[in-house]
Amino acid sequence: MTPSSAVADTDAAELERVLTAAYGSTARLAASPPTERAGWLTAVADTLDAASNRLLPLAAQESHLTEARLASELARTTFQLRLFGDTLREGSFLQATIDHPDPAWPMGPRPDLRRTLRPIGPVAVYAASNFPFAFSVAGGDTAAAIAAGAPVVVKGSPGHPGLSQLTAELVGRSLSNAGAPDGAFALVLGFEIGRTLVQDPRIAAASFTGSLAGGRALYDLAVSRDHPIPFYGELGSVNPAFVTPAAASARAEEVGAGFLASVSLGVGQFCTKPGFLFVPESSTIPTIVKRLSADYPPAPMLNDHISQGYVERLVRLTGHPAVRRITGDIADGSQQALTMLQTSTAELLADPHELMVECFGPTAIIVTYANEDELLAAAEAFDGQLTASIQGEQEDTVGRSLVELLTPVVGRLLWNGWPTGVSVTYAMQHGGPYPATTAAGFTSVGTTSIERFLRPVSYQGVPNSLLPPEVRDGNPWQIPQRVDGVLRLPS
Amino acid sequence: MTPSSAVADTDAAELERVLTAAYGSTARLAASPPTERAGWLTAVADTLDAASNRLLPLAAQESHLTEARLASELARTTFQLRLFGDTLREGSFLQATIDHPDPAWPMGPRPDLRRTLRPIGPVAVYAASNFPFAFSVAGGDTAAAIAAGAPVVVKGSPGHPGLSQLTAELVGRSLSNAGAPDGAFALVLGFEIGRTLVQDPRIAAASFTGSLAGGRALYDLAVSRDHPIPFYGELGSVNPAFVTPAAASARAEEVGAGFLASVSLGVGQFCTKPGFLFVPESSTIPTIVKRLSADYPPAPMLNDHISQGYVERLVRLTGHPAVRRITGDIADGSQQALTMLQTSTAELLADPHELMVECFGPTAIIVTYANEDELLAAAEAFDGQLTASIQGEQEDTVGRSLVELLTPVVGRLLWNGWPTGVSVTYAMQHGGPYPATTAAGFTSVGTTSIERFLRPVSYQGVPNSLLPPEVRDGNPWQIPQRVDGVLRLPS
Numbered sequence: 001m002t003p004s005s006a007v008a009d010t011d012a013a014e015l016e017r018v019l020t021a022a023y024g025s026t027a028r029l030a031a032s033p034p035t036e037r038a039g040w041l042t043a044v045a046d047t048l049d050a051a052s053n054r055l056l057p058l059a060a061q062e063s064h065l066t067e068a069r070l071a072s073e074l075a076r077t078t079f080q081l082r083l084f085g086d087t088l089r090e091g092s093f094l095q096a097t098i099d100h101p102d103p104a105w106p107m108g109p110r111p112d113l114r115r116t117l118r119p120i121g122p123v124a125v126y127a128a129s130n131f132p133f134a135f136s137v138a139g140g141d142t143a144a145a146i147a148a149g150a151p152v153v154v155k156g157s158p159g160h161p162g163l164s165q166l167t168a169e170l171v172g173r174s175l176s177n178a179g180a181p182d183g184a185f186a187l188v189l190g191f192e193i194g195r196t197l198v199q200d201p202r203i204a205a206a207s208f209t210g211s212l213a214g215g216r217a218l219y220d221l222a223v224s225r226d227h228p229i230p231f232y233g234e235l236g237s238v239n240p241a242f243v244t245p246a247a248a249s250a251r252a253e254e255v256g257a258g259f260l261a262s263v264s265l266g267v268g269q270f271c272t273k274p275g276f277l278f279v280p281e282s283s284t285i286p287t288i289v290k291r292l293s294a295d296y297p298p299a300p301m302l303n304d305h306i307s308q309g310y311v312e313r314l315v316r317l318t319g320h321p322a323v324r325r326i327t328g329d330i331a332d333g334s335q336q337a338l339t340m341l342q343t344s345t346a347e348l349l350a351d352p353h354e355l356m357v358e359c360f361g362p363t364a365i366i367v368t369y370a371n372e373d374e375l376l377a378a379a380e381a382f383d384g385q386l387t388a389s390i391q392g393e394q395e396d397t398v399g400r401s402l403v404e405l406l407t408p409v410v411g412r413l414l415w416n417g418w419p420t421g422v423s424v425t426y427a428m429q430h431g432g433p434y435p436a437t438t439a440a441g442f443t444s445v446g447t448t449s450i451e452r453f454l455r456p457v458s459y460q461g462v463p464n465s466l467l468p469p470e471v472r473d474g475n476p477w478q479i480p481q482r483v484d485g486v487l488r489l490p491s
Numbered sequence: 492m493t494p495s496s497a498v499a500d501t502d503a504a505e506l507e508r509v510l511t512a513a514y515g516s517t518a519r520l521a522a523s524p525p526t527e528r529a530g531w532l533t534a535v536a537d538t539l540d541a542a543s544n545r546l547l548p549l550a551a552q553e554s555h556l557t558e559a560r561l562a563s564e565l566a567r568t569t570f571q572l573r574l575f576g577d578t579l580r581e582g583s584f585l586q587a588t589i590d591h592p593d594p595a596w597p598m599g600p601r602p603d604l605r606r607t608l609r610p611i612g613p614v615a616v617y618a619a620s621n622f623p624f625a626f627s628v629a630g631g632d633t634a635a636a637i638a639a640g641a642p643v644v645v646k647g648s649p650g651h652p653g654l655s656q657l658t659a660e661l662v663g664r665s666l667s668n669a670g671a672p673d674g675a676f677a678l679v680l681g682f683e684i685g686r687t688l689v690q691d692p693r694i695a696a697a698s699f700t701g702s703l704a705g706g707r708a709l710y711d712l713a714v715s716r717d718h719p720i721p722f723y724g725e726l727g728s729v730n731p732a733f734v735t736p737a738a739a740s741a742r743a744e745e746v747g748a749g750f751l752a753s754v755s756l757g758v759g760q761f762c763t764k765p766g767f768l769f770v771p772e773s774s775t776i777p778t779i780v781k782r783l784s785a786d787y788p789p790a791p792m793l794n795d796h797i798s799q800g801y802v803e804r805l806v807r808l809t810g811h812p813a814v815r816r817i818t819g820d821i822a823d824g825s826q827q828a829l830t831m832l833q834t835s836t837a838e839l840l841a842d843p844h845e846l847m848v849e850c851f852g853p854t855a856i857i858v859t860y861a862n863e864d865e866l867l868a869a870a871e872a873f874d875g876q877l878t879a880s881i882q883g884e885q886e887d888t889v890g891r892s893l894v895e896l897l898t899p900v901v902g903r904l905l906w907n908g909w910p911t912g913v914s915v916t917y918a919m920q921h922g923g924p925y926p927a928t929t930a931a932g933f934t935s936v937g938t939t940s941i942e943r944f945l946r947p948v949s950y951q952g953v954p955n956s957l958l959p960p961e962v963r964d965g966n967p968w969q970i971p972q973r974v975d976g977v978l979r980l981p982s
Contacts, residue, residue: 026899027895027899030898030899031895072598072599075597075598075599076598076599079597079598080598086976090976090978092973092978095939097917097918097939098918099916099917099918099919105914105916106566106570107563107566107567107570107571107914107915108563108566108567108912108914110914110916111908111914113914113916113917113918113919114918115917115918115919115920115937115939118898118899120931120932121899219714219719220714220715223710223711223714223719224711227874227875227924227925227926228710228714228925228929230930230932383718384718394954399957400957403953403957404518404522407521407609407948408517408518408521408609408612410948411947411948411949412948412949412950412951413948413949413950413951413953414951414952414953415950415951415952415953415954415957416952417602417951417952421599423596423598423599423601423602423604424598425590425596425601425604426588426590426604426606426973426975426976427588427589427590427604427605427606427949427973428590428604428606428949429606429947429948429949431947433718433946434718434719435718438719439721440611440946441611441721441942441945441946441947442947443947446606448586448588448606448947451932454932455924455931455932456902456920456922456932456933456934456939457898457901457902457903457904457920458902458903458904458918458919458920459903459904459905459906460903460904460905460906460908461905461906461907461908462894462904462905462906463885463906466890466891466894466906480978482583482917482918484917485577485581485917487581487583487971487980489978489980
């Protein structure tokens with residue numbers, strides 16, 4: 001089947017074949033040295049980069065995103081694969097820990113103990129529609145799971161089935177050519193297949209990026225299994241941004257422009273889109289936003305399903321008595337205009353269930369506050385978030401209070417920045433308390449996202465030759481090790 | 492109420508007061524420097540050690556365990572509190588990571604990002620009955636949560652309510668004297684209170700040590716909440732031990748004696764009790780075990796409830812046509828004899844649901860195998876385990892296969908050791924795939940058990956003065972930091 005033809009759902013026989021192969025590859029993958037897996041990931045990255053002239057037009061056709069945006073997303077995706085290669089070579093991710101026997105250990109003689117992290121087993125990856133590369137078939141979850149040494153079964157997004165299939169062919173072939181075992185990677189398609197997948201006893205963990213309703217439904221299946229599994233779901237976030245009185249006075253134009261640029265990025269179809277901007281009642285920011293909005297022409301959304309969901313939610317929001325429209329029209333067709341709304345903090349807090357809800361698309365609500373007490377009350381009112389942002393000035397006394405109030409709510413807190421454009425780095429945290437994610441202790445972006453697919457094992461008294469190399473005496477892989485409580489770097 | 496009087500369940504009003512205080516202390520605890528919390532833990536340890544003459548007789552009276560055993564458990568408990576103090580001072584547990592801005596970052600300019608681990612919020616700790624100190628009110632979960640900076644509400648075990656209350660009084664008073672905020676610690680009692688606790692929106696995580704049925708019921712409540720929370724449950728394990736043909740020939744007497752000592756420890760009431768011993772058909776080990784069993788007199792179990800549960804399970808096991816009794820009688824009263832059973836691998840694998848089940852008490856099954864293929868088939872047949880043990884010799888070829896087959900199933904793999912007596916160290920892993928635990932990625936013993944009660948947060952572009960000290964420039968706490976991808980130790 002070529003990518004441009006209609007793409008059928010995976011049938012039950014094919015799913016069974018995929019799961020058998022994935023499960024069958026578990027031990028071989030677990031036995032592969034991390035440096036070997038680094039080579040596989042680099043091979044996949046090289047293959048995808050070389051195929052950009054085939055991948056980008058197909059992605060643009062299926063997602064309606066611009067080729068420029070998609071090119072930068074593909075660059076991010078292949079960078080991500082290579083960065084995991086670096087992580088694998090550096091070796092800290094194993095948290096290798098060696099306790100030598102200690103007869104004088106205060107609670108009683110200490111045995112020889114060696115702890116390392118081992119791959120968790122086959123992972124089901126549920127791809128997102130809004131990042132056809134970075135959160136899809138060869139995206140962060142796949143990269144992290146393969147890096148961890150876990151087989152991957154991707155459940156592709158219905159939004160870009162042709163691209164999913166082409167990407168899977170390229171990934172599968174380059175993994176195979178690089179020496180990865182058969183079964184290490186596969187793509188399946190179909191709604192019901194996705195439900196079957198998370199319940200299969202051979203699947204040991206699942207990751208998901210998508211809607212609250214869809215993610216919660218899969219989470220409920222994962223935790224209701226006879227043997228429950230970890231479900232790393234990124235579900236929803238409204239990413240509030242708070243402008244202090246000082247920042248609103250000093251930088252109204254800059255704040256208004258930055259906010260609009262962030263809201264409109266990817267036609268508002270980012271999980272980190274700032275959905276709320278809190279400004280002082282007297283601020284000129286709403287007027288500035290109204291003026292600058294004219295620079296943003298209507299643009300097509302990812303697909304009709306998403307466009308319809310956006311319009312339904314937006315109609316409901318604009319029909320709410322507390323909400324005024326600053327700019328934008330609701331279109332019937334697939335092109336959607338940037339639509340800026342306004343309310344007050346008192347009105348927002350009076351109906352949080354109706355108003356403090358994600359609206360996936362090019363819209364946001366500017367919320368005026370009467371004083372700093374109202375600003376702080378608003379900061380305390382939000383549920384778990386991927387991000388919150390503060391626009392502040394050095395002399396702000398309210399800045400410290402905002403940092404303190406928002407830290408327990410978020411995965412990432414920004415100061416004078418906007419939350420879209422999640423960088424792939426060592427210190428990135430993309431995750432947050434529920435409903436932002438179902439596993440706030442983990443990130444789905446950045447090098448530490450590999451932790452989701454690892455599990456600790458300790459070896460007690462096991463002879464050196466039978467130990468995994470990372471916890472052998474002599475440190476054969478030359479990685480960081482904690483030895484008798486002391487963290488040591490390779491010489 | 493004095494500890495020796497009858498202890499009543501916590502009522503709803505008191506639970507509400509406890510939860511309000513715990514939740515109210517969250518921010519103050521989170522703001523406390525780790526070195527300050529190290530001081531609190533040391534103060535608790537000193538207080539408990541000083542009160543041993545009050546604690547030990549009460550523990551012996553309520554648990555029927557010997558004072559010698561309880562004294563060593565108390566020593567372990569206070570050592571554990573102090574070891575977390577060391578962990579807090581060393582600082583690696585924060586995983587402090589700093590990415591400086593990098594305009595040349597391959598996927599696009601990198602912002603300033605700082606990632607650290609923050610306390611998760613109020614933790615419900617469900618105490619176990621079989622370790623009145625080490626897995627109870629002031630046990631590992633409480634120590635790890637306070638170390639993480641999270642308030643603790645302990646749901647005490649019904650097995651030792653007086654000891655629980657005395658311990659809680661001592662812990663609460665020493666925390667308070669050491670400067671910990673009000674609300675940082677509390678004890679509640681009662682079965683229904685335990686169900687209410689895990690569902691309360693102010694509780695952010697729960698840890699549990701106990702039975703599969705009880706743990707699964709609480710897990711189901713935790714994951715069914717409107718906002719699900721992590722549930723770290725340690726539920727059950729049969730801890731199989733495998734004797735290779737070479738080891739059975741070389742060390743039959745030693746293996747038999749070591750096995751019996753491990754099975755009988757704490758009257759078999761350890762979650763790490765080795766429940767199965769696989770030996771060659773021709774081995775003398777069953778005969779040796781029968782002879783040495785005479786050295787173990789009957790002993791009282793923790794309480795009537797546990798003794799009844801043990802007898803019911805044992806009657807069912809001994810009534811199974813595949814099971815022969817080597818030694819031991821089933822008593823009606825509270826004193827239970829060491830009861831050793833025997834079956835064959837073929838018989839065991841023919842009825843795993845009935846036979847491969849935890850029997851909490853002083854019994855175990857010796858399983859004979861016909862050849863190495865049967866031995867390896869048995870190793871593959873077990874569900875998730877806290878531990879598995881291998882008795883092997885250097886020349887064993889089957890040893891490597893056993894290590895490979897057992898690693899994916901267990902949290903800890905022992906070579907020529909017995910799994911009881913879990914040491915508190917840096918490299919300990921006490922946890923394993925379901926049903927051993929509900930969260931195989933974590934441990935409930937050892938310094939890394941603190942990870943259960945922490946959650947990552949990244950700060951993007953936040954001024955140095957508003958950052959947590961551990962991710963500030965200049966490394967004010969002098970802890971390990973990963974800076975621009977490179978792990979650095981304090982100078």
